[in-house]
Amino acid sequence: MFDLETEIKNWLRQFRRHQAFNDGGRREMEIHLRDHIEDLISEGMDERTAFNEAVKSFGEIPPMADEEFLNIRSKSIFNLIPANAMLVNNFKIAARNFWKHKFYAFINLFGLTAGLSIVFMIGLFVSDELSYDQFHDNKDQLYRVVENQYYEGQPVFPVAVTPTALAPSLLAEHPEITKITRVSTESDRFQLGDSKVVEADGLYVEAAFFEMFTFPVTKGSLIGFKDQLNAIVLSEELAQKYFPDSDPIGQTMTVNNESFIVQAVVQDVPNNSHLNFTYAKNFEHYLAGDSARSSNWGSNWLYTYVQLDENAEFNTVNEKIIGQIKAHNENSVTDIYLQPLTDIYLGEVDFTADVSRKGQMIYVKIFSIVAIFILLLSCINFMNLSTARSAKRAKEVGLRKTVGASKPQLIIQFLSESILLSIVAVFLAFGIVVLVLPFFNQVANKEFSLQLLFASEFGFKVLLGVVVAALFTGLAAGSYPAIFLSSVKPILTLNSSGFKAKQGAGLRKVLVVVQFSISVILIIGTLVVYRQLEFIQGVDLGYNKENLMYTFVLNDKAEAFADELRKQRGIQNVGGSNSHPAYIMRSTSGIDWPGKNPEEMILIHYMGVDENYLKTFEMELLEGRHFNSSDSGVVILNEKALEVMNLDDPIGQSIQAGMPLRIVGVVKDFNFKSVHNDIEPLVIFKFNDPNRLYIKYDPVDRDLAVENLTNTWNEFFPGRSLEYNFLDQDFTELYQTEQRTSRLATYFAVLAILISSLGLFGLVAYATEQRSKEIGIRKVLGASVSSLFLLLTSDFTKLVLISLIVALPIGWYSMDSWLQGFAYRMELELWIFGISGIIALLIALATVSYQSLKASNSNPAKVLRTE
Amino acid sequence: MISKNLTAASTKPIILGVLKQGKSYGYLIIKKIKELSGGNMEWSDGMLYPVLHRLEKEKLIKSEWMISDDSRPRKYYEITELGKEALSVEKAQWTKVNSVLDQIWSVEPSN
Structure with missing residues (x-):
C-alpha cells in the first residue's frame, strides 16, 4: 500500500546524509516537493505517480548537496575554522563531564579557586609593595645620599642620614647634580582653637623638594618659598583639619608658639610613598635658628636627596662623590653613595635611622x-x-x-x-x-x-x-x-x-x-x-617595659611636672629623657677617652636622661651610682661602651665630648634598638630638661594613674591637650x-x-x-x-x-x-x-x-x- | 533542448529576471522558468536551491519565511538593489553576445 507521508519522509531522509543542508533547507525542499505533488494530483495524477514524477523532476540529491556544500564552506570566515565548532563541542563535553562527576569536579574547582584567591591577594600585595615611589615624574633621576661608615674592628655601618653641610657642597662641586634638598622629619605642636595638638608627620624641606618630587600643589603657589622663612605647606587633609571653612592660603598658624604662614596646599601623600608628611616647613627656617648650623659636618641627622642630570652616569657620579664628607671633615670615616629613589622602600641594606615607612x-x-x-x-x-x-x-x-x-x-x-x-x-x-x-x-x-x-x-x-x-x-x-x-x-x-x-x-x-x-x-x-x-617579645631587654606610659612636655616645666606627678596615687615613678628607649638613634664618633687611639674612629650612641630615668625603667646599675638632681657634667656608660673604651677603673675617670664628662656609673647592657640589632656602645648623659616623661604606674590602679596624670597636666598646661602612649604598644608596633x-x-x-x-x-x-x-x-x-x-x-x-x-x-x-x-x-x-x-x-x-x-x-x- | 552548460550559465540572469518581476518562492520560480522555456530547458528542480542560496549569500537576493493562513509556510526570495545592478550587467552581456551572434548569422557566406 502506498503511503505518501512515509515516502516523503524516506525521501527527506536522504538529505540527512549531507552536512550541507540544515533544518531550514530541508524544510524548503519538502515544501517544494509537496507543492509539486499537489499540482500534479490536481492535474489528475494519482498519489504514487505524482510522487514519482515530482522526485524525478527534483533530480539527484548528491550533486545538489555538493553544490550547496560549496556555499556553506564559504559561508563565513568563522566557519572556515572547522575546529571552532569542535571547540564549542569540547566545552559542552567538559561541562557535561563536570556535571556527571560533581564530587571530583568540586574538589578540583575548590582547590583551584582557593589557590587562585591566594595568588590574587599576594599579587595585590606584591604589586603594591613594588609600586612605592613610582609615581614621581623624575623617579629615574632621583637619589638619596646614604653613608657607609667604617669603624675599627666593626662591620660596615650603613646610615641613611647625612650632615647638614653636605648638600650645598655636593651641589656646588658636582655639575651632574642639578637639584638637591635636605629633608628632616619633624613633629610640632599646632594651635587648634584653644588647645595644642601634636602633629607628628612633618618635614623640613628646601624649595627644590617640590620641584624634584611629584606632590602636586592644589592651592596657593610655591613661588618664593625659599625666601619665606616661616612659610608652611599643608596637605589637603591638614588644611581641612585647621581651616575647615576658609581658604588656608595666607592664613597664620601658630606652631611651637611661632607664627607660620600657609603658602600652599598639596595633595595628600599617597600610601605608596616612602616619604610621608602632612605639613612641610622651610629648611631655611631651621638654618636661620643658629648660624653654626649650616656648616655642620659632624652630625648625621637629615636625609639628602639629589636629582641628577638626565645625561649623568650614575656610577660616575658615585665615584666622584664617594669622599665628599672626608674631603671636608678630615676625621671622617664616612663614604657616601647614591641610592636610587625606587630602591629605598624595599632596599635590603639595613640603614640606621632609615625612614619609618619601610618594606621588606x-x-x-x-x-x-x-x-x-x-x-x-x-x-x-x-x-x-x-x-x-x-x-x-x-x-x-x-x-x-x-x-x-x-x-x-x-x-x-x-x-x-x-x-x-x-x-x-x-x-x-x-x-x-x-x-x-x-x-x-x-x-x-x-x-x-x-x-x-x-x-x-x-x-x-x-x-x-x-x-x-x-x-x-x-x-x-x-x-x-x-x-x-x-x-x-x-x-x-x-x-x-x-x-x-x-x-x-x-x-x-x-x-x-x-x-x-x-x-x-x-x-x-x-x-x-x-x-x-x-x-x-619575651627577650630580656635589660629593663622593664611593662606598665609605662609616656608623654611629651615643655622642657622648662618638665622637672616640676614630674615632681608633682610622683606625689600622685597610682604613679610609682617618673623618669625623663630625650629619646624613646627602643629608638636611640643619636650617635657620634666625637667622644674621646683616656687611652683612646686617636687614629681610631669609634661610633658611640648617646642619650640624655634625668636622675630618675634608670630607676623608672628598672635598669640595673653594675658599678657606681645613679645620677642625682645636683649632678652636672656626668655620664653613665653601658657595659658595651666600657668594653670598647677599655677602662680598668671607670668610676671617676672622664671622657671628652666637647667638654669633660665624669663617669659615675656603669649600667647593665640594655637593648635600645629593635632586637634585630645587637647592643651597641652607649653613653648616658645627665640631662636636665627632658622632653619626654616616662610614667611608671601601678597596674592595679592604671585608671587612677591616668586620671591623676590628666588632672596634673591640666594644672600645669592649661589649654593644651594631653597625649600619652603606652610603651608596650610601641613594642607591638615595632614588631x-x-x-x-x-x-x-x-x-x-x-x-x-x-x-x-x-x-x-x-x-x-x-x-x-x-x-x-x-x-x-x-x-x-x-x-x-x-x-x-x-x-x-x-x-x-x-x-x-x-x-x-x-x-x-x-x-x-x-x-x-x-x-x-x-x-x-x-x-x-x-x-x-x-x-x-x-x-x-x-x-x-x-x-x-x-x-x-x-x-x-x-x-x-x-x-x-x-x- | 538547450544544453546543460548553457542552462547553467543562464541560471543566474533567469532567476534574477524572474525575481525582478516580484518576490517568489522556489517551486513557483521553477514553474515560471519551465513555462517560459516551453520545457526546452532541462532543469532538475533541486539544483535551483543551491543557486538561490548562493545568490542570497552574495546579497543579490534576500529571503524570508512567510506564513499565510491558507497555505504552507514558504520561503520567499526577493531581489535586492545589488541584484538589480547585477541583472543589468548580465543583461548587457547577454545582449552583446546576442548581437554578435545576430551579426554573424545575418552575413551571407561569401565565395
Missing part, C-alpha cells in the same frame, strides 16, 4: 614563592585526580580514537576541560578576593579598595592578570592529563579486561609527596615565625611586620594543608572505589575491618612519611636563614619539626581514614552483586 624585600619574595607553591598545590590536585580517573575516561578516548580522533584533537579536548574549569575558578576566586578584601587589608596592613580594583588602568591590569592566570592554570593543570590521556591505546581500553590506571601512578605519588612537603614546610615556617615572635607575617603565614599554611588534603581525599576516594570489589572478596574470605583499614591507609601514609623526610631539612635550612636576621633568635628546637610532622601525618590519616573505613565497613554482598 624578603617578605615580598617569601610571599611570591608561597603564591607559586599554593597554585602548584592546586594544579597538582587537578593533575592527580584527572590521571587517576583516566580509567573512567579511557573508554571514551579509545572510542574517539577508533572513530578517527587525532591525538592533537584529544589534547585540545582535555585542555578545554581544564581551561573551562580554571576560567570558572578564576571568576570565583575574583569574587572571593572582593569579599575578603577588607579582612585582607587588615591583615596585610594595606588599603586596597574595590574602586582601585575596578579603576580603569589598574583594573585593566587586574583583568589581564586574571585572564593570564586562567589560561596559565588551565594549561599547567591540564597539559599532563591531556597528554597522558590522549596517549591511551584504544585496543587496551575497549578490551573488556579493562584499562588499568596503573600508568602514571608513579608520578602521582611523586606529586603527592611534593604537595605534602610544601605543606609541612609551611607548617614549620608558621610555627617558627610564631615562636620567634613570642621569643623576641608588627613580624606579626603580620606570622598571621599571613598561618592562613597560608592552613590553606595549603586544606588543598593538599582535599587532593589526597579525592585520590583515596578514587582508589578505594576502584578496589571495592577486591575489598569485598577479601572480606568474604575473612579479612577483618582493621586489616583492611591498614591495607588501604598504608600506601598513602608511606607517601606522607616520605614528604616529611624531604620537607624537614628544607624547613630547617630556610627557617635558619630567616632567623639570621635577628640579633636575638630562638634555638630551632626539634619539637617544632616533630609537631609539624605529626600535624601533617594526622591530617593525612584523618583524610585517608574516612574513605578507608567506609570501604572496609562496606557490605561485600553489595559490591560483588554485579559480578
Whole structure:
C-alpha cells in the first residue's frame, strides 16, 4: 500500500546524509516537493505517480548537496575554522563531564579557586609593595645620599642620614647634580582653637623638594618659598583639619608658639610613598635658628636627596662623590653613595635611622614563592585526580580514537576541560578576593579598595592578570592529563579486561609527596615565625617595659611636672629623657677617652636622661651610682661602651665630648634598638630638661594613674591637650611586620594543608572505589575491618612519611636563614619539626581514614552483586 | 533542448529576471522558468536551491519565511538593489553576445 507521508519522509531522509543542508533547507525542499505533488494530483495524477514524477523532476540529491556544500564552506570566515565548532563541542563535553562527576569536579574547582584567591591577594600585595615611589615624574633621576661608615674592628655601618653641610657642597662641586634638598622629619605642636595638638608627620624641606618630587600643589603657589622663612605647606587633609571653612592660603598658624604662614596646599601623600608628611616647613627656617648650623659636618641627622642630570652616569657620579664628607671633615670615616629613589622602600641594606615607612624585600619574595607553591598545590590536585580517573575516561578516548580522533584533537579536548574549569575558578576566586578584601587589608596592613580594583588602568591590569592566570592554570593543570590521556591505546581500553590506571601512578605519588612537603614546610615556617615572635617579645631587654606610659612636655616645666606627678596615687615613678628607649638613634664618633687611639674612629650612641630615668625603667646599675638632681657634667656608660673604651677603673675617670664628662656609673647592657640589632656602645648623659616623661604606674590602679596624670597636666598646661602612649604598644608596633607575617603565614599554611588534603581525599576516594570489589572478596574470605583499614591507609601514609623526610631539612635550612636576621633568635628546637610532622601525618590519616573505613565497613554482598 | 552548460550559465540572469518581476518562492520560480522555456530547458528542480542560496549569500537576493493562513509556510526570495545592478550587467552581456551572434548569422557566406 502506498503511503505518501512515509515516502516523503524516506525521501527527506536522504538529505540527512549531507552536512550541507540544515533544518531550514530541508524544510524548503519538502515544501517544494509537496507543492509539486499537489499540482500534479490536481492535474489528475494519482498519489504514487505524482510522487514519482515530482522526485524525478527534483533530480539527484548528491550533486545538489555538493553544490550547496560549496556555499556553506564559504559561508563565513568563522566557519572556515572547522575546529571552532569542535571547540564549542569540547566545552559542552567538559561541562557535561563536570556535571556527571560533581564530587571530583568540586574538589578540583575548590582547590583551584582557593589557590587562585591566594595568588590574587599576594599579587595585590606584591604589586603594591613594588609600586612605592613610582609615581614621581623624575623617579629615574632621583637619589638619596646614604653613608657607609667604617669603624675599627666593626662591620660596615650603613646610615641613611647625612650632615647638614653636605648638600650645598655636593651641589656646588658636582655639575651632574642639578637639584638637591635636605629633608628632616619633624613633629610640632599646632594651635587648634584653644588647645595644642601634636602633629607628628612633618618635614623640613628646601624649595627644590617640590620641584624634584611629584606632590602636586592644589592651592596657593610655591613661588618664593625659599625666601619665606616661616612659610608652611599643608596637605589637603591638614588644611581641612585647621581651616575647615576658609581658604588656608595666607592664613597664620601658630606652631611651637611661632607664627607660620600657609603658602600652599598639596595633595595628600599617597600610601605608596616612602616619604610621608602632612605639613612641610622651610629648611631655611631651621638654618636661620643658629648660624653654626649650616656648616655642620659632624652630625648625621637629615636625609639628602639629589636629582641628577638626565645625561649623568650614575656610577660616575658615585665615584666622584664617594669622599665628599672626608674631603671636608678630615676625621671622617664616612663614604657616601647614591641610592636610587625606587630602591629605598624595599632596599635590603639595613640603614640606621632609615625612614619609618619601610618594606621588606624578603617578605615580598617569601610571599611570591608561597603564591607559586599554593597554585602548584592546586594544579597538582587537578593533575592527580584527572590521571587517576583516566580509567573512567579511557573508554571514551579509545572510542574517539577508533572513530578517527587525532591525538592533537584529544589534547585540545582535555585542555578545554581544564581551561573551562580554571576560567570558572578564576571568576570565583575574583569574587572571593572582593569579599575578603577588607579582612585582607587588615591583615596585610594595606588599603586596597574595590574602586582601585575596578579603576580603569589598574583594573585593566587586574583583568589581564586574571585572564593570564586562567589560561596559565588551565594549561599547567591540564597539559599532563591531556597528554597522558590522549596517549591511551584504544585496543587496551575497549578490551573488556579493562584499562588499568596503573600508568602514571608513579608520578602521582611523586606529586603527592611534593604537595605534602610544601605543606609541612609551611607548617614549620608558621610555627617558627610564631615562636620567634613570642621569643623576641619575651627577650630580656635589660629593663622593664611593662606598665609605662609616656608623654611629651615643655622642657622648662618638665622637672616640676614630674615632681608633682610622683606625689600622685597610682604613679610609682617618673623618669625623663630625650629619646624613646627602643629608638636611640643619636650617635657620634666625637667622644674621646683616656687611652683612646686617636687614629681610631669609634661610633658611640648617646642619650640624655634625668636622675630618675634608670630607676623608672628598672635598669640595673653594675658599678657606681645613679645620677642625682645636683649632678652636672656626668655620664653613665653601658657595659658595651666600657668594653670598647677599655677602662680598668671607670668610676671617676672622664671622657671628652666637647667638654669633660665624669663617669659615675656603669649600667647593665640594655637593648635600645629593635632586637634585630645587637647592643651597641652607649653613653648616658645627665640631662636636665627632658622632653619626654616616662610614667611608671601601678597596674592595679592604671585608671587612677591616668586620671591623676590628666588632672596634673591640666594644672600645669592649661589649654593644651594631653597625649600619652603606652610603651608596650610601641613594642607591638615595632614588631608588627613580624606579626603580620606570622598571621599571613598561618592562613597560608592552613590553606595549603586544606588543598593538599582535599587532593589526597579525592585520590583515596578514587582508589578505594576502584578496589571495592577486591575489598569485598577479601572480606568474604575473612579479612577483618582493621586489616583492611591498614591495607588501604598504608600506601598513602608511606607517601606522607616520605614528604616529611624531604620537607624537614628544607624547613630547617630556610627557617635558619630567616632567623639570621635577628640579633636575638630562638634555638630551632626539634619539637617544632616533630609537631609539624605529626600535624601533617594526622591530617593525612584523618583524610585517608574516612574513605578507608567506609570501604572496609562496606557490605561485600553489595559490591560483588554485579559480578 | 538547450544544453546543460548553457542552462547553467543562464541560471543566474533567469532567476534574477524572474525575481525582478516580484518576490517568489522556489517551486513557483521553477514553474515560471519551465513555462517560459516551453520545457526546452532541462532543469532538475533541486539544483535551483543551491543557486538561490548562493545568490542570497552574495546579497543579490534576500529571503524570508512567510506564513499565510491558507497555505504552507514558504520561503520567499526577493531581489535586492545589488541584484538589480547585477541583472543589468548580465543583461548587457547577454545582449552583446546576442548581437554578435545576430551579426554573424545575418552575413551571407561569401565565395
